[in-house]
Structures are given as structure tokens and as C-alpha cells.
Amino acid sequence: MENSLAHKYLTSDIFEDKKIINLSYKPTPSDRELEWDRSKILMSKTDHKGNILYANEAFIDVCGYDDFELMDKPHNILRHPDMPKVIFKLMWEDLQKNNGSHIIIKNMSKTGRFFWVANDVKTNIDQNGTITYTAQQSAVSNDVIKNKIEPLYKKLIQIENASGVQSSENYLVGYLEEQRKTLMEFIDELTYNIDNPNQVTNKTETSKKKGLFSGMFSNDNKEAKNKKN
Secondary structure, X not given: OHHHHHHHHHHOOOOOOHHHHOOOOOOOOOOOEOOOOOOOOEEEEEEOOOEEEEEOHHHHHHHOOOHHXXXXXXXXXXXXXXXXXXXXXXXXHHXXXXXXXXXXXXEEOOOOOEEEEEEEEEEEEOOOOOEEEXXXXXXXXXXXXXXXXXXXXXXXHHHHHHHOHHHHHHHHHHHHHHHOOOHHHHHHHHXXXXXXXXXXXXXXXXXXXXXOOOOOOOOHHHHHHHHHO
């Protein structure tokens, strides 16, 4: 039951949920990009249904909502209509397997302006079996968005609108098979190679070890420091 509810919250349309419908303000999507401090990390925590339990000041400042407007609201309050549903479907499948999830998201602020982020999500299960999710969102290179992500997402949206989410997923699976990568490997390699254009290595292995997302929720960095010492 909990899994199906969480899936609904992660994949539903942005104003489908009653908690979002009852907001005093509903943004209209704008074609203008939001200007924000791209050095900030936006952090949030949700319950098993995707309702926001906590958001740090950077998250609140960038999205434009007051904290009282965000608490206990579905995280997809930020979902932009340009986001393919299949991306969230695959994200949820990874979370169900208790794997981390790495995706790139186009968010929508309270003003309706958009901002792109790399989204890293982790599943947490406490000693009582309570499931929560923690997420860190960070800025993405404009080159990655313009040359890779935006064209792919537009294609996925077109397929979803014409033939449904399953057809969109079939296309994405084929696209990733051609790249010989999982979705997380694809995203991680994109962000790593853009940030390190002169680095020449085994791409797949390096992206797993040194990509933007590695170490955010693990002890990898600590272990590396211990080895040096």
C-alpha cells in the first residue's frame, strides 16, 4: 500500500493532489530561467508518500515558497510540466530497490520560472521500518542541459503525449542501451565529464567513483582520506 501511494505522489500531475490544489498560490510555468546561487546545495526530506518533512534554507530560498507552504506538501509541488513522467518512474523503481537515484530535473519555482538541478535521492529505513527519502539538488552545467538532457526530455515528452509512458520508457531503454549505460551512469558521466573536460579515463568506472553524486550519502570520501593517512 505504501509503495503504491509513494509511486502516485512521485508520478502524478503537479496539481493533481488535494494538498497542492489547496495552495493559496498556483504558479504558471514561465519560459524564463530562475537566477540563483548555483553554488548552493538544496536539501529536502520527505515521508514515504513524498510529503515534505524538511527543506533547508537554500531549498526554500530558491523555490520561492515559505517554509509553512512546503511542509507536508508533496515534493512534486516543484515539478515542471516539461519533465517526462518516465524519469520519475525510473527514479521510483531505483528507490524501491533501496538504491540511490541520480536524475536531472527541471524544477518550477513559485514564480513559475524554471531551474535545472542534478537530483540525488537516498532511501532511509529506521529501526521501526519507517521509510523516508533524503535528497540533495545541485546546479547542472548549461552545456549538459542544452546538448544532452533537454533534447532527450523533449523527445520523451513527445512520445508520452502521443503513445503513453510505456512507449516513452521503451525509447529511453533503447537509448541507454545504445550508450551502454544505466540511467544513473549516464547522468553521472555527463556531469563528471563536463566538470572535468581534460580528464581521460575509463569513463564508466570513473563516473561511478568520482562523479558529481558519488560520496554525497556514503563514506567514500572518508575512506579515501584514511588510505592517504
